Amino acid sequence: MRSFIQSIFGKGAPKQLRILPQDVTITMAPGQTLLEAALANDIPYPHDCTVGTCASCKTRLKQGRVREATPFGYTLSKAELDAGYILACQAFPRDELTVVELDVQSATLPPAEQFEARIVATEPLTHDILKVTVQADRPVHYLAGQYAKLRIPGSERFRCYSFANAPQRNGRSSIEFYIRKVPGGEFTGALFSAELDGKPLEMEAPHGTFYLRGGDAPMVCIAGGSGLAPLISILEHIRGNRIQRDCTLLFGARTQGDLYQLDSIANIAANWRGEFRFIPVLSQEPEVSDWTGARGLVTDHIPAEFCDSAEGYLCGPPPMIDAAITRLLELGIPLEKIFYDKFTDGRDL
Ligand code: FES
Structure with missing residues (x-):
């Protein structure tokens, strides 16, 4: 399969790949994806699965056209596609020069x-x-x-x-x-x-490229199921370092029995510098139960009053992430400030 793809896309003169913000330009070998070319030239480039499912290699295409080995839309949201994002591990260059831009901090993440x-x-x-x-x-x-x-x-x-x-x-x-x-x-x-x-x-x-960005911007954090783990890490880090940020944490689960680490969240809230709101949302709690909190989809309970300087941190299954991105964009949070970890990379298996 791979040789077939290379036979199609590998023909023609050597192509150039320019990577920002490092501003390095390399010559690509025939049949290489953008990611393969970068790694072959010892350029650190965020990646993990290399098969188009984890979005670690998500990159903004600044110049040139690319062919998709597998459709980017399987992993990236429509908003990301519209904003010019591609997956470097699934992108073959079509033009003589391709220019891509990495997130500044993600370009310097330490290797595993x-x-x-x-x-x-x-x-x-x-x-x-x-x-x-x-x-x-x-x-x-x-x-x-x-x-x-x-x-x-x-x-x-x-x-x-x-x-x-x-x-x-x-x-x-x-x-x-x-x-x-x-x-x-x-x-x-x-x-x-x-x-x-x-x-x-x-x-x-x-x-992973899902990690806490610095600063004191208000945050909306949305977790689904076991997606609470990285958000606890992020919130504990902020609390432990006495950083002042306003935060709204939404936690989507099926029933009351599926909520967990509530003591940890209460402890974070009690020691938080800034405003902290916690909104648990249950999607399958029996109607006759004693639950008086929010019901339905967690993404239907995102408060509406976020400023455009806010940041979104999302972790959970793909439908939740996609719905959350759509809602946060509607609320005015720019795509560049929405960070997510989507469970499409084989975890939980
Ligand atoms: S490394 Fe490209 S999507 Fe995972």
């Missing part, structure tokens, strides 16, 4: 490293979400919101899970993850049956 780790504790948070504490062989440096890949030694696949703790200045060795059980899932099946307790794991971290 390999760690040996061990599961030292587990604790059920809900009937299908487990808090898993992992001890790494040395401190892991990451940004609040990023994720790690975990693998049982000898198995082929890594699974991706967000750090649920705030990072520490000198790195963190004891790390928590919130892991949802997937029916029939090999990794989570072993995890939930305690087969992996005390067992070694391979960990690769940090990954």
Whole structure:
């Protein structure tokens, strides 16, 4: 398949790729995607899956046209496509010069490293979400919101899970993850049956371009299911560093039994510098229950009064992310200030 694609797109004179903000120009080899060309020239370029599902390589196309190996629209929202974003791992150049622009901070993220780790504790948070504490062989440096890949030694696949703790200045060795059980899932099946307790794991971290941006802009954070983990990391980091920001946290779950870490959220709220609003929203809570809070889709309960300097931090399944982006754009938050981690990269399996 790949050679077929290369036979189609690889013909013609060498093409040039200019990458901003580094402002470096490289010559592409025939058949290379933009991402492959950058990495082959030792240019750090955010990426992870390389198959068009994680959006880590999301890039704004400034000049030139590209062909899509797989449609960008599977992963990027319509708003992102309209704003000129592409996926560098799925883009073949069509013109002599292609100019792309990376997010300034994402262009300088540290590369992932390999760690040996061990599961030292587990604790059920809900009937299908487990808090898993992992001890790494040395401190892991990451940004609040990023994720790690975990693998049982000898198995082929890594699974991706967000750090649920705030990072520490000198790195963190004891790390928590919130892991949802997937029916029939090999990794989570072993995890939930305690087969992996005390067992070694391979960990690769940090990954991801979803992380807290600096500053004091108001924030709207929206979590769905196990998507709460990176937002707890972000909020704990802000609280721990006594940063003053107004924040609205929306947490979408199915029923009251699917809400978790409410004590942690209450603790964050009690020690928050600035205004903090917490809005849990239940989509499948029985009508006869004692729940008096919000019901329906979490994205239908985003308050309307955000200024255009606000930032959006979203983590959850694709329909929630897409609906949240649409709503935040309607409310005037620009696309450049909406950051998300969409569960399209194989986590939870
Ligand atoms: S690296 Fe391009 S979408 Fe994941």
